[in-house]
Amino acid sequence: MRIALLLLLTAAACGKGPTASTSPVQPVGADRTAGLAAFETVRAVLQHPRCQNCHPAGDAPLQGDDGHVHNQNVQRGPTGNGMVGEECSTCHGPANPPSAYGLHVPPGNAKGWHMPAPEMKLVFVGVAPGALCEQIKDPARNGGKDMAALRTHLDDPLVTWGWAPGFGRAPVSTPRESFLAAWETWAAAGAPCPN
Numbered sequence: 001m002r003i004a005l006l007l008l009l010t011a012a013a014c015g016k017g018p019t020a021s022t023s024p025v026q027p028v029g030a031d032r033t034a035g036l037a038a039f040e041t042v043r044a045v046l047q048h049p050r051c052q053n054c055h056p057a058g059d060a061p062l063q064g065d066d067g068h069v070h071n072q073n074v075q076r077g078p079t080g081n082g083m084v085g086e087e088c089s090t091c092h093g094p095a096n097p098p099s100a101y102g103l104h105v106p107p108g109n110a111k112g113w114h115m116p117a118p119e120m121k122l123v124f125v126g127v128a129p130g131a132l133c134e135q136i137k138d139p140a141r142n143g144g145k146d147m148a149a150l151r152t153h154l155d156d157p158l159v160t161w162g163w164a165p166g167f168g169r170a171p172v173s174t175p176r177e178s179f180l181a182a183w184e185t186w187a188a189a190g191a192p193c194p195n
């Protein structure tokens with residue numbers, strides 16, 4: 001009788017095991033491997049020129065596929081909207097100009113073209129994969145966003161612009177659906193970061 005009870009208790013305890021371990025703070029094994037592979041897809045998008053030109057280490061935005069420093073001495077300014085008298089919106093309108101305008105016109109955006117503010121620079125250029133991963137999910141450095149808010153941000157017009165950057169500019173090379181699928185895989189695996 002006692003032995004039977006003991007076996008029953010043991011079985012119950014064992015049954016609890018897998019349930020308790022499904023909230024992975026530190027993802028392990030297959031989950032972590034899949035998550036890390038998915039993050040590599042995410043990283044390649046974040047560090048594509050269409051994205052990282054607004055996320056530089058310095059205070060000038062970058063231009064083109066070679067990421068050269070923005071012409072006309074354009075600067076981030078006190079809020080990310082440029083310097084007084086040379087705001088981003090002076091040249092960048094609410095939408096991409098029509099293709100008929102030709103090459104080298106300033107792209108536009110419904111949200112208002114700007115870069116991150118100086119106190120929260122969100123640097124993507126030249127940051128190692130592990131550090132980039134830690135930075136984007138750190139609320140102290142990403143504008144207080146948790147994983148859900150970050151996912152919402154991926155539908156932000158400044159982000160979606162990367163796949164519709166206007167005439168003569170190459171869109172982000174990873175299809176947007178693949179990027180979003182990789183993001184979901186990474187998040188579901190507990191958003192692991194490479195070492």
Ligand code: HEC
Pocket residue numbers: 045046050051052054055080113114115116117122135136137141142143150153156158159160161162163172
């Ligand atoms: C026109 C400039 C601009 C472009 C282009 C741009 N961003 Fe951003 N990004 C910003 C600004 C500004 C913020 C800060 C939040 C805000 O003001 O909307 C930001 C914030 C972010 C954040 C949230 C903060 C963080 O680091 O976790 C992510 C993620 C992000 N951008 C990803 C992208 C991706 C992916 C692309 C390209 C597909 C892109 N951005 C292109 C300006 C830009």
Ligand code: HEC
Pocket residue numbers: 049050051053054061062063064065070072074075076077080081082083086087088089090091092103104105106107113114115169
């Ligand atoms: C004097 C006009 C002018 C101002 C002011 C200006 N831009 Fe630009 N910007 C341009 C032009 C023109 C282009 C297109 C250059 C090209 O395609 O060769 C451009 C392109 C860009 C690009 C490159 C997009 C890409 O991926 O190739 C980014 C990023 C950018 N601007 C950010 C900004 C930000 C941020 C501000 C404000 C801090 C700003 N610009 C202010 C004229 C301006």
